[in-house]
Amino acid sequence: MAENIGWELYRTFLAVLQEGSLSGAARSLGITQPTAGRHIEALEHALSVSLFTRSQLGLQATDVALALRAHAEAMQSTAAALERAASGHAKGAGVKGVVRVSASEVVGVEVLPPIIAALREAHPQLVVELALSNRVQDLLLREADIAVRMMRPTQAQLVARRVGRIEVGLHARRDYLDKHGTPRNAKALWEHAVIGYDKPSPFLRGASKTLPGFTREAFALRADSDLAQLALIRAGAGIGFCQVALGRRDALMRVLPKTFAFQLETWVTMHEDLRASPRCRATFDALAEGLERYARL
Template sequence: MPKVSHMDWDKLRIFHAVADVGSLTHAGDQLHLSQSAVSRQIRALEEALDSTLFHRHARGLILTEQGELLFEATKDMMKRLDTATARIHDSEEEIFGEIRVTTTNAFGTLWLAPRLPQLYEKYPDLKIDLMLEERVLDLPMREADVAIRMKEPSQADLIRKRLMDVHMRLYASREYLEQHGTPQDFKDLKSHRLICQSPNAHQISAGARLIRDLMTHNVQVGLTVNNYYGVLQAVRHGLGVGVLPDYLMQDYPEVVRILPDVQSSDVPVYLAYPEELRHSKRIEAFNDFVKDEIIAHRKRERAQAAE
């Protein structure tokens, strides 16, 4: 296959826009070019590569196999350009641009997202792309910029900071306890419905061990959910006693801890980012925000414990 010369950057940029939106017209609008100009550049690129990059359909354009290969390459190029542009601006002491943050569904939904207004208030030009999934994204390969995980990252070339420890504990709503009584020991717990993560769901291993321990005392599981948000919602609405991470509870005063001697082992929470982003001002701003929120979280925790 003939190589595309270094003079064809514009054609690649136009190809990327068309592949991204699947339409010559929409790509032209984005690039401030006419549809015919975009079409000419795509045809010229196809001729240079001696390959068809798009199937033309009435509903729009669909990438061919060769087009998919080229699109993967241009996506990587655009990602690197975005990173370079952001780092150039970082070096000018400006804090703006995108930060791709990955964390678990529970921590991202229930702890991080509710606190983001404080970050945006301070840095309104930042854009956070929050990627919530249990899969550990590859930071050195730039699948994300920053990760917050419930386990120390094992990937090389990462800067990692231990933020705090969390524990899995037992919780119920005040209303539920008023109606059904507060369990004082494992024996009492047998008459309550236990709500927890599904055994086959990706979850904190310390939480899974705690659930196994409870089941050795013949505690009956009445509902399993594949994420903590579902467990929390069931607990808040009075379905039973839930196994939940302790970082949730400051934000839900209607839910209280029961059996204070029962909890999982320590679960460390780590923040990590690639070595190459060490001097990034926007990454530094995000890290400082998380650190400040953790400090405030701990202060409230101590104040609640003292009451």
């Protein structure tokens, strides 16, 4: 097996996996399609394996390629982390460079923007990348520099600050309740259009253990996106879960607050190696302070 295989070959390999074709990979990387093809051929030759098969549907990843994907993604995360770290050590002092922040959809869209706007006002040379996903990104693999998590981190290598508990409850628009009535107990809730998840999630599994009837089949409106669920509530489509502070801000009505109340313990975390980084320290402190204010609403 060849030694010192260039990162650009793995980068092209990962792009082909993600895009599904040489042409798509070439566009995403800013290279030509023949160059992308040569990269794949060179990597296959260096590794002595077949990574893709050609078919009428395009390139199909082999089992070997699928097994290598996680390693290529880890390399990509490390390369991106290296670039972010280097960006913070350019000439001159002060908070500057790129910091990547991971957060859930709702927190990233509904809560963080004013916090980040104030942070950028204070540090205009700071570049913030928001990675919004309900998947918990791995800080140890440097998929992100800082993460907002709705659970206590367990890894010893992480610096963590608890910012409080964010309460989640059932909400609906006032005109929906005026038209359909307000449920007075859990049983009456299922006579309404309840908004929930399409696929099982940790939140849904936890709720189903304590709340009878809280199953996927009981939901009249289903979406795995928290933002889509929130949009349905705001549109008056039914009753669904949202953060209490957001419901209060949008003048939504709380439904069955004593029966349906969930506390999300919220933390801001980063890798301990970034503690001395000015760009990460400033971002970490700004997020923690802003989220602490939000949690008290």
